[in-house]
Amino acid sequence: MRKAALSRRAARELAKVRRWDRALCARLVAAMRSAAAEPAAGARLAGEWGGLRALRVGGCRLVYEPFRSRVVFLELGLGARRALYR
DSSP states (O other), X not given: OOEEEEOHHHHHHHHHHHHHOHHHHHHXXXXXXXXXXXXXXXXXXXXXXXXXXXXXXXXXXXXXXXXSSEEEEEEEEXXXXXXXXX
């Protein structure tokens, strides 16, 4: 199984979510674990985000980059998709 790593930005966003919605935080962590186990589960992104994948958890998006030995979560987006992919 691959290891999951968080970028600083994603870790900060996850800490914010934990403060105001623990249930959502638990769902996000579960999604991260499933993406680490099966990196191809997320939707493939295109354009300047090519090579990355994204998972949708409720109103959040997890953007990650799968590697051979680990999965790096780069972005945890809350809100509209347009705002996240800018």
